[in-house]
Amino acid sequence: MNYSLPESAYIHIPFCHRRCYYCDFPISVVGNQTDLTGRKTVEDYTSALCQEILHTNAIASVKLKTVFFGGGTPSLLPIGELAQILKTLNQQFGIEDQAEISMEIDPGTFSLEKLQAYRDLGLNRFSLGVQAFQDELLARCGRSHRVKDIEKAIALFEQVGIKNFSLDLISGLPDQNLNQWQQSLEAAIALNPQHLSCYDLVLEPVTAFGKQFEPGKKPLPDDETAAQMYRLAQSVLTQAGYDHYEISNYARPDYQCRHNRVYWKNQAYYGFGMGAASYTNGQRFSRPRTRATYYAWVKDYLQSGSVDCPQTSECDRFLETLMLGLRLTEGVKLSQLNVSSARIEQLLQTLEPYFHQQWVVGLDHQGKILSFLDQKNFDKIKAVNSIDAIALSDPNGFLFSNTILTALFRAFKDDLD
Template identity: 60%
Template sequence: MSSHPQHLSPPSAAYIHIPFCRRRCYYCDFPVSIVGDRVMGEQSGTIVEYVAQLCQEITTSSASSTRLNTVFFGGGTPSLLAANQVKEILATLNRQFGIASNAEISMEIDPGTFSLEQLQGYAQAGVNRISFGVQAFQDDLLKRCGRSHNVADIFASVELIRQVGIPNFSLDLISGLPYQTLQQWQYSLETAISLAPQHISCYDLVLESVTAFGKQYQPGETPLPDDETTAAMYRLAQQTLTQAGYQHYEISNYAKPGYQCRHNRVYWQNQSYYGFGMGAASYTHRQRFTRPRTRQAYYDWVSQGCKIDEPPLSETDRLLETLMLGLRLAEGVDLANLTQQFGEAILKPLWTCLQPYYHQGWVEATSQTGEILTHLNSIPLQGKIRLQDPQGFLFSNTILADIFNQF
């Protein structure tokens, strides 16, 4: 173990927010800027200005002796950037922090938003992992979501990824969409598997009140699938993907052995990370900070010197975040690390809360060697606690709500 607790170590991960989209999807509440179908890369003054401001923010940050092991371009639609712009951002990060030679450099891309030449440029700039926003394999569902691509675009785009030879790509799928059936979900899962990505993410639709879907639909009401169907979709994904050789390593994520997303693990292990760009969140020096969510407010903040003035998180907040994030992982939370950070006194109230779920089979305790511990009357000091897959994961919100109430 390092001499620093993980949350106090200098970050070795950076998230880069690229806010531009052709249109806003009906389920999206991310900070994005809509640029239409024709605007891309260096032909867009808006995008050129944003990249300059983003690089200015990175340059203003305190340099660190810890190199970056992961960089993640999220959005928005980062594939609306030209390859040279991605190269410029990575060069700025490298000057400021250094990027490790074996770093995982991920980029979210959308089908139909990039060319072979563009993808080759991204790979030459250092991008070695693609996160591919597919969402569904039915044209009618894609249209209902407000997506700008169709199913044909998905297959054409995967072919380009293969031609470029990017060694690691992930597909995103969404369950619980309006009018989506269990049969359609099964078809999407099987089609995703047939494309042989190294990683698949399956997200359940979340209705945010500010989105088009949030204004149009009520949770649990038709045309949204009912709770029973969405639970069946979750179990079907778990069964179908694990049988196809994907490890279910996090509530929503599946990977072939050796291909877990290193960047996202930083979040789930509650380690520190940089965030750069409009609306991006960072976690450094025990401070969580979210940048302004509109372009002009973000530019004003950059011009004023990128000041971060947030109080450090309390010990209780850090404990709750460590549990909430760590229990998303299949391996769960390491009890020795937990007591090292927060003291043994937290174990008794934690067990008070988890014990009913443990006896129900939704929570499991494992030894240091990974064996499941049965007939426990108290929480062990070593080993891990984790949510059972799939039932514990399915009811994770219930379990976590109880933990929050307990502390």
């Protein structure tokens, strides 16, 4: 099996002021202080991270095309540490001149000087964790920022001339109503981002929300309201000129997130830092999720020189490529699945009910939607191999994606193992 070569790196920066009530990410809470310069916790973490990078096999001919600093709150990382990580990445892998270098950044955690330093270090894309434009909702989620901090953050972007930024919003928050969601979408558009991510709240059992609430029950919106919120985002944002290119993501032309597309295309990538996942040489690996266990793992890794994890099976790759690719509006090319024509036939049979419901669509070689309105037409199109790719329809296919993915998983999991 030929695997794609990793040309992307995800760097996990775990520090946050506090833990938001819905968040189960691997983080370290550092309190209210925003300047963490000289904090031993941060220096130790950066040192472990850089050792991990330096110990990873590089492929001489392949430089990084995307780097993504995620978290956590990467904007809490002091500039010195950020520069050290970038220098280490460049030394080990090389970073292409035109690389997309993104950072997740939270309102209230950076200054003008910090933004200027980011720009000087080559960072060229910022993802601002806005979440909502109502102070009461931000407080309800345990966020450490308020609406005035969002306004200040955008004013700083303007001062430094940063245009390539994305805003993150969350729908389905406790007591959030449709009007508030519409206000948040409109307020976000007014700030002129090139990209927006709209996530529906997911209740994770270990979080404060997960312990307090039940999905679909008050104060959370019921399923119908959650679906209305999804449709509203799709309609408001596409009318404002954003392409709905992924189930939760919208972008102006040429501003899709290149780094995240690597995940959705099921291509290889490096991951560094506590809790970070990587996918290299057909092996998926997630690092330990606390600082102490991550440090112990790095120490072991430096000594043993390898990561012990199983190779993904043909079944895993087939299902992962499908499930990740179907998140994209452009869908998955059948040729990308790398399986026999009998397997493709089985796939289309499994999806047939959803083709008829128009939750799944077939695309021709030009990316145009093929018509599947009746059984005869479906059989004919299938027989002449005119389906180049399959995709979920927008918004219905995306809304019912769980049903479709569950059907795929059931149909193939045992079969291919």
